Amino acid sequence: MNKQQKLLNVNAIVAIASGKGGVGKSTTAVNLAVSMANRGLNVGLLDADIYGPSLPRMMGVNQKPELTDDKKLIPLVAYGVSCLSIGFLVPEESPAIWRGPMVQSALKQLLHGAAWGFHHDKGLDILVVDMPPGTGDAHLTLVQQVHLNGAIIVSTSQDVALIDARKGLAMFQRVNVPILGLIENMSQFSCPRCGHASSIFGHGAVKADAEKFNVPFLGEIPIDLALRESGDEGRPITALDPDSPISRIYSHIGEKVIVGG
């Protein structure tokens, strides 16, 4: 049975996924969301990484959300983005021991039990969902519960990451979620002293995969110290320095993500 529902006051939902953990999915989700908000869109950011929520740290917000009169969670606003994370609701260490049904119900609450449009008169233009790594319970719940307009897959250019990224891609395709494109993260590192570029995690293989699987290649994000530091400090670089070269890359990727109705 199809239980997909349209989220009230949310025009489009886009998942940011990877196969492997630690390849920069949350960094991408956060900075894409902020760069879209910079351009005047009404943006929400849902941290669906129930086991390892990164949004509270990366967006610099962490408090229990208040409730509306009809008991819906009110998103916290950071850098113009309406945010919700399981990290706002439970102590940092507890989600790691959750079983599938608990993950499912937590995610359902964050989707349907939230007043996503609360801070925006006309609702959200786009809800960016930061997925957990892999292809597990949270992914199934998301695709069963809501109509996803598309998925973006983030990977480094290493085989070990790409093998898992392909599994993610296949999963979304199997359930008819359009692949909006692939992003190569941590693509190159330019030495700040001599300018020499090193491909620490490889370079070019994500684009090659996009061509092979006939899906868009959205761009590549280099290894950047300021990007990492700003994430750790809870002040995304796209908010701190929207005209920096890295912020412009996120902005271009955001432009390419054409979201259907």
Ligand SMILES: Nc1ncnc2c1ncn2[C@@H]1O[C@H](COP(=O)(O)OP(=O)(O)OP(=O)(O)O)[C@@H](O)[C@H]1O
């Ligand atoms: N392009 C980059 N340059 C420098 N550091 C980066 C870059 N992308 C991500 N990082 C850093 O790498 C680490 C992992 O990134 P992130 O948390 O975004 O990955 P993830 O795929 O969401 O991880 P998880 O699987 O834990 O959810 C973070 O410390 C982040 O700041």
